[in-house]
Amino acid sequence: MDRVSTFYDDIGGYDTITRIVAKFYEGVAGDEVLRPMYPEEDLGPAEVRFRDFLVQYWGGPSTYSEQRGHPRLRMRHAPFRVDPVARDHWLQHFRAALDDADLTPEQDAQFWDYVTHAAQFMVNTFE
Template sequence: MSDAPTFYDEIGGFETIRGIVAKFYEGVAHDVVLRPMYPEADLGPAEERFLLFLVQYWGGPTTYSEQRGHPRLRMRHAPFAVDLDARDRWLGHFRAALDNAALTPEQDKQFWDYVTHAANFMVNTTD
């Protein structure tokens, strides 16, 4: 096992990712296209799941997998029609969240490259 710091450590760990996710969900909460994709009355549970997923993805604690198993991102999003407009709105809120974070340009690029790839992967309809 390597003692080298992970990306999670380099960007400031849990608190940094929590801030990014919180800012992202501020945008989602008021988005007329995205908000209906979150059927729970409170966005809190979705925000917590996404936070734990990103924490684990970037090298932090594995709480997400311990609680939910394999991420299966495409399968978990399959019930929702994710078109190019939804992708672009999602990315817009994430861009605002990253712009609000104190990341270096290199860290921002690494995070942005991942979420852009993930958002493109979630598109499941052209309608």
């Protein structure tokens, strides 16, 4: 039986998502708003979790769920104060990561649409 191509396959799979997430975390590392939200001194584990989540979300291996269960994104982010300023900083770094990726305009738009909606969904305070 032939395997159906996924968005994950179309954008270059694991290598592309790894590059996007690595670029994103380069920005987070020096961000005065976002960096305090990462309790681990080393951002490496957070990078792995986010990479695995995006890999699975876009149609790649289900490593994230196998290791961590259901994503429960709002629950996992609930302990952190995610306001519109944090959302905007997060999106700024993700935009830079997508700009650095070699995606078609259509792929970029699809990825960006997802992350902008996801970022808004994570906002848990307007104070």
